[in-house]
Amino acid sequence: MECGVFFTNYKADMALRRKPIQKIRLGIFIAFVIIFPFFASPYWLNLANQIALATIGAIGLNILVGYTGQISLGQGAFMAVGAYGSGLLTARLGVPFWMSIPIAAFLAAAVGVLFGLPSLRLKGLYLAIATLAAQEIVEWVVVHWTSVTGGVEALVVPSPKLFGLRLNTDFRFYWIAVILAGLTALFTANLFRSRVGRAFIAIRDQDIAAEVIGVNVYWYKLLAFATSSFFVGLTGALTAHYRTIISWERFTLDTSILYLAMIIIGGLGTINGSFFGAAFMTLLPAFINNLGRSLQGSFPAMATMLPAFQQAIFGLVIILFLVIEPEGLAKLWRNIKDYFYVWPFSY
Amino acid sequence: MEKFLQLTISGLSNGMVYALVALGFVIIYKASDVINFAQGELLLFGAYLAFAFIAQLGLHWTIGVLLTLLVAVLIGVIVERFVLRPLIGEPIISMIMVTIGLSSVLKGLVNAIWSPVPRRFPPFIPAVDVYIGPAVVSADRLVAIGIAALLLILFTLFFRYNREGIAMRAIADDQQAALSMGISVKRAFAIAWAIAAMTAAVGGIILANIVGVSGDISLLGLRVFPVVILGGLDSIPGAIIGGAFIGLLEAYTGGYIGHGLDLIVPFIVLMLVLMVRPYGLFGKEIIERV
């Protein structure tokens, strides 16, 4: 629906941001992201960091679920691999964090391939259950492999040190988180301009037809699992260094479900959606908390009930989005953009 | 030998409770192709409803059970109408997520209304210890087995001979064709969910008798997945056999190995089975066309 947009070479046509308005919006966003930490309170920085880390994981999951159509309930497990991998490397072997994080992410990717093997045989629901099995198995391993993971004890991870500077405040960590999130988004956007990306999408849409036209479905499915798990593992590793203390309770089935909720509410198969979903699911509990606390004085009964309802609200939000706007926040955003793009001539 | 017998009896009786829960899954899947991740929470809700009627309001247990079943039917119909119907035709991931959302809503409601404090449920099923040889099993479990068997027979007959049941199978096979034959898809779905909710309520009431009411009841939903997949998502006898198998597996693992493996081993077995038979032991194979 772009009238008046003409390209004279392939490069312009294939660009990630084709229209000037898109480039301007992107510029404003980047400017905001850079200025934000200088005037934000620690509380907001904390939230921003959480959102950035969640975005990386959500993008990773979107690669698998949104773009390749493989359902996975095992994200918590991959995050755990990334987190414990990097945590153990730094804490026990003294590997510097800028090496341990990539190593851990690759380790997560390997585990992802392993648990992606069932996808070669299973589809849809059965695959979801197989990944659920994977999640539970990894959880059990983390808890019981006490010699390596310390079992149920929390693992203390030293905060990362870059050029001698300790990255132990929200402000300092922000830069790492945001830059990595940006790189992830860029990588993924480019991935889906490439051959590999198109293969993923073909598998999602009609995998049998894809096989027929020559896409090696087995190879690309495993690649999708690997790539997705890499990013999810990256999120886990970063979380380990951000929180400086991790335990298995952070990486349970509830985590997997949370990330699925993020991409569904945000919008399957879009990068914007991953960000929106991550932001929404991080801010929602904060919102409910604050609502509860502000009501503490005037409606104490409501205030105590509200956190109880938090879980119900979480579920309700998911249901509402799926029923009313199945394509998520990204679609809403697109609607808003489109509305203004042709305003006032919307006919 | 005594231990083996004890574990066998124990495992089988647990397995039948699982089968009862699995039946709810299977019915919904058989009729509407939806996997209900909220089955555990339906169990939970049923248990707490019964608790509310019997323990909190002091009604006699027969009335309490009846009321619980009625409310369960109502919930099933409401869920189908407002949550599932708008999602007909959406990709399966949306279906799964919406039932996950539903599970959160139900769990949250239970927490908010009753708070997940474990309570003592006034058991109306006698928990007398019955001795089978040297092994002991509680009478309430035998009741569970009995009810599961009864429901199995009922539902098999329902889907085989009853008009609505056959209609459901037709819809599950090919919705378009069924619609063009004049079958009311909406009504079939509503009935399916109502039945499943009722089965869950029955399961919840039985569990409440055995372990009391607490938030842990919903965890059973998770443990039941291997049962359902193993038996095949749309096979009722499969649910029973799957239940028995998993129940035994858990009992033997717990009794002979331990280390908390009894939740994991069924999942491992599940994965192995799926590799060989991707649709479970008795499931219907889905033939895809491009």
Next chain:
Amino acid sequence: MKRQLFVLFAILIVASLILAACPGKKAETGPIKIGAIFDFTGPTSDVGTPYGHGIQGYVEWLNSKGGINGRKIDLLYQDYAYKVPQAEQLYTQFVQEGVVAFMGWGTGDTEALRTKIAEDKIPFMSASYSHVLGDPKEAPYNFLVGTTYSDQFFIVMDWILEDWQAKGNSGKPKVAFMHHPSPFGLSPWEQGGKDYAAKLGVEAKAFEMPKGVTDFIPQLSQIRDFGAKYVVFQTVSSPAALALKNAKSLGMDDVTFVCLNWCADENLIRQGGDAAEGAIGAFPFTPPTMDVPGMKDAREFLKGKGTTLEEKGVHYIQAWWTMATMVEGIRKTLDAGKELNGENIKASLEALKDFDTGGVTVPITFTPTDHRGSKGMRLFKVEGGKWVQLTDFRYVK
């Protein structure tokens, strides 16, 4: 039209989300701010609710008596339903709002916040009595008012040997350790319990109690085969009660069951019924069935609220005195004329010696090298459906 309305609606939601996610402003001098998180609606809410009420009750009671040296306590609190990310968010928020101390609840959040509170210098007390939390090298800002799980285990093991011999047996009995499948469950075993048993020459084995099962017959069968004569529980009352019922069905009458503090409460009796008779419980905090002077204020306060301490249970008085200990640290800091910040409160607490809780616990003592305030507890036994005192205060050897 409908779509546009919905878009507008969506924008409003997002905007209000962002606006409403703002925490309150930083506070000035005057009331003393203390942060607290409770589990009122989560998985441990059966014990978390009376505990939370105990903290709130103490603050309300103290404020009605004028507060600390005339300054009232402003308790910033929220129910976090045992969700660790929530706990972290609330912690960050409360710290920003100017709390000088923090009352946590469970092992999950206590562990997760352990390093942060050290960096932020916020003294922390909770109801997690994991042994490692009492070591200032590992957890410099954590203080434990209850006996640690490991210490409880040691004391119980000593008692078991005595009891075994008192019954006229020779040698050492076999002991089974049944635990919750979580860090909380393994804590006493991994942090010294296993080794202590070995040191005493007692053959002991751990058995995990899986979640969401309908009975523990497989585990109890294993224990029966193992030949244990004593079973120590580290779990919460619900699963423990179930296990007791199963054990009775299996006819394990020759086995004595001992509950560490989290299953030794009124719930165990309520849920276990007859099967709970004869069970032994570890009580670092005295239950209301045994009246001690330290319960007087709480009883009066609750009477004014129309309820009794018996109804609230042992966890209420547990929270009452935990809060009181933190308040004592704050009071001592103010009395010494020092600035009210985390570091000074920590120092005051570390100088706390034999703080008298009126018999509810052993006198609480902290030192700069040991943050385990209590090294003793009483044992009670279930008789006639109530917890009856079995021993007086016993200490770690």
